[in-house]
Each structure stands twice: as structure tokens, then as C-alpha cells.
Amino acid sequence: MSIRSLFPFFLANPDLAYLDSAATSQKLGAVIEKERIFSSAFNAPIRRSTYSLAFEATEEFENVRGKIAALLGAKAEEIVFSSSATGAFNLLANSLGYVEDPQSPLFIGEGDEILLSRSEHNSVLLPFQELARRRRADLKFLPMTEEGEVCGWEEAIGEKTKIVAVSRLSNVTGAFAPVGKIAKAAHGAGALVVSDLCQAAAHERTDVKALGIDFAAFSAHKVFGPTGLGFLYGAKPLLDLLPPSLFGGGMVESAWEGKRAVYKKAPWKFEAGTQPVSQAIALGPAIDFLKNREHDEGLFTRRLLEAASIPGVKILGPLSPENRAPILSFVVEGVHPHDVAQFMDANGIAVRSGHQCAQILHRAFGYPSSARASLSIYSEMWEVDRFLDLLSGVRPYFLKGE
């Protein structure tokens, strides 16, 4: 049985070359089925009631926490459920903004530095930009090579650096960042390491402990799961120190009239309000699938990179297939990315166009936007063949007579 047949989307769209998995992946049939079964037969509130159905729902929910932890090489108590990766990064940055004790390793104060790579997605950039603004800290950026790879961290990280955020895999350049090396330098300077794993989670088994990541996040919908669900990973001692920033039901031990409430321990103190329960439970089969996959994407990456030899096509990212995932952002000289995507759409190919929530990186490359073809585990070579074939036709179509 082919991997593709596990994804009902492709039964419904057999002729479409879906090359936008970096934006959202298609969902496993087992995920869709699990959510349907839970919602239709086992739906109950978690962590609140004592009847058996509620207990079973709670157990299933917590099991998924354990599965995610195992996938990342972490402990279950180090995983916080959130609404999305964006939700997780906002939770982290907001909670850091609630730290009051200047002696805390999590305290960000005036003159401290938050250092980001230029490839950070807006969902990382903006929460930390706001944190820096509120705390009068300085937001700084790591240099990058011409091909958009992060560099120069040894020089950039200093004693004022409190946070270094580098996404493990860029949604634009498709390049894996040497997060392990950067973490070593950051820890040497007493800084915390934050890494966006949204893209990496779909293309590698990221081991947060081996890489030395202190905080990370990713979302379910990019790894064959439901939308509305994301995760924050935090190393246990840090998560214990981090105050909650979202308050309400489910995160409190006891609430009083005349004194401050006592909150639960991490990770539950961060999970106020009803969680995306059916989505979380439905993600279980996707995590099992991710753990057991054996998929070498090298062939796809190499073939995709052949786009670089098409006249007028410029790749935003490294040209070498090493340390790279099959995510290819490009511009066609003289043709706007929206026109490229429209041309592809008319010929049965779904590609992304725009700034891909990475305006800083696009400005650094000198283009306001780009088009992007991104593959995933279910991608097939005919899709890349069709893409390359169409890409050669873009300039002749739009610039004929020139």
C-alpha cells in the first residue's frame, strides 16, 4: 500500500500536484477517523469529571502528550497543549513578560538582548518583538549567508543575550539550521534557546535534548493532524519557573476571595480553558506515523533543486541538497509570484505565493515575496516533474515577445 493512499485528500484530488505542505499538510485518514469516532461516541470533558467516559477521555488526551514527548525526546510534563504554534510562542513570550524576579534565569530586563535569526516566521518574531518592547530589551538579528543560512552566532551572542531563537528548518529556504551548535554558544553565555520546529517536525525526528533546545513549538496541522492544535515544549526546570499568562478554568488548584490563586504544576498551569480535546486525541495516530516513518527525501530535494537551472529562476535558499528539506522558494525574474502561482494553479499545481510570513527574510534577500513549492512524505515524483515542466513555461507565457 502506498503512503499516499493513507491520505483521503488524494483520493478526492487524484490529479492535483499538492506542493503546499509547508503551509498545511494533508491529514491522515486515521486522524480523520479517530476524531470522528471520538466525537461521535466518546466525547466527554477532560480533567473535570469522575465518570468513566470522562476518565477515558482524559487518559487518551494525556497519552497523546506522552507520545509527543517521546517523539521529541522529552518528558510528558514538558509538553504544553496550545491552539497552534503561534499560540505556543505567544504563551511563551507573554509568560516571560510575567516574570517578576530579576534573579530568575527567565527574567528579561532593560538592555537585555533577544537574538533572532532572520528566517524566523512572524509567529516567532512578533511575540518576541512585543516582549522586547514591553521590557525595553533589544531585539537583534543574527547575520545570514547569501543563501539565507544563519551564521555568525559566535560573535553575535554576548553577555547581554538572554534568548536566542533559531528555527530548526526554515519555511522559506528549506535549510536546516545548526541549532545544536548555536545552543552550545547560547548556553555558554547563559542565554535560553528557542526553536521553531513547525517545519522540522514534518521532515526529521528532532531531539530537543540532543540539540540543547530550551523551548520549542510546533503545530499539528503541519504533521498530518488537525488544525487548532499546537504544542510548546519547555525543559522541565524552566517550565516550572515560567509563570502562566492565560488564566481560567483547568489551570488552578484553588481560587480564593481575598488572596492570589494557587495554580497547578507545569504543564497544566498553562492550559486554561477547554483544550482542543478531539483534535489532540485525533493526532495520536499521526504521531505514531511520524515515529515509524522511514522516508529519505534526498531524491526529491535534488530533483526540486533542478529548478535552479531554469533560465530566470532564482532560488531563495541553499543550492546544495545537504542539510536541506524539499521546500523550495523561488522567484521568476520579471514575473510576480502571484502570477507564477496562478499559472501553476491553472495547470493543476498548488504552490504558495507571497511573503510566507517571513517579511524580514524576504527583505534580506531583496524580494518582497516569492513562490514556494514544498513537499511532504506523501509527495510523488510526477508532481515535481510537472512543477519543473510548468516552471520552464512561466517566462515564455508572461514575457512572450521580449
Place this chain on the structure above:
Amino acid sequence: MEDLSNLYQEVILEAAKDAHGRKEDLEGGALAPSSHCAYASGFNPSCGDEVEIKVETDGEAIKEVSWKGEGCAICTASLSIMTDLVEGKSRQEALSLYKDFLGLMNGRGAAEAPERLKDAAAFKGVAKFPMRIKCALLGWTTLKEALGGEGK
């Protein structure tokens, strides 16, 4: 491909390649709005496209439209055809052409283009692509803002 040629009419592709009114630099621009020179800038957040428009007037008459910006074929062609249409018209006529064009875009491809829209009628096909309507409208809405803001 039929869909595509419906969207990218020959007249649109031609106008995108040889865009009338486009300037490398708008002399004066934002710095010099006066009784005979209006200016506005527009932005499309979904793609990051930006346009600046300068309108030189003589009383009520539009003497010259110049603009600066990078956009897709639809956006660029729309600006070019708009420039040709409104130059020599009165301010009121230009605003009324804007309303005609807006009506065409909101017509989901069913609206017939009034004759006075001339080449801009080629954008009728764009109305069937909701994601691209804002590309065709960017120039027009920016022009409207420039005309509304004149003399301020």
C-alpha cells in the same frame, strides 16, 4: 489553460509589459501635495505589493498620472490602463470610472463592463478570481484616495 487566458487577456499581458505612467521615481511625490498635485500610497498586505500614485491637475482636470511600484501582472496592467483612462478626464469623471471598475470587480464576472471603461473591461475575467480582485483594485483605490485627499 482556458481559465488562465480568461484572466490574463492579451491586453492585460501587453499592458503589464509596457506599463503606462510607471516611473522609477515620483519627483516630489508625498512631499509636494499642493493645489495642483495629489499623492497617495496603497498597500496590499497579502502580497506586500506597494504603489505610490502622483496626480497632477489643472483645476478639475487630471493632467498627468504617474506611479511607482512593483506588482503582479494584474496589478501593473490595471495601473497602466487606469492611467490611460483617467488622464485628460475631470476628477469627477475619474471617480465615476473608479465606481464602474469597482462594480465590475464586485460582479463575480457576471457584470457587463460599461463602454467607457474601454480596455479596463478586460479585467472582467479577474472578477471570477476573488483572490486577485484586490490586485486589480490596488491602483484604482489608491487613485481614489489621491483624488479625495487633494489640496489637504
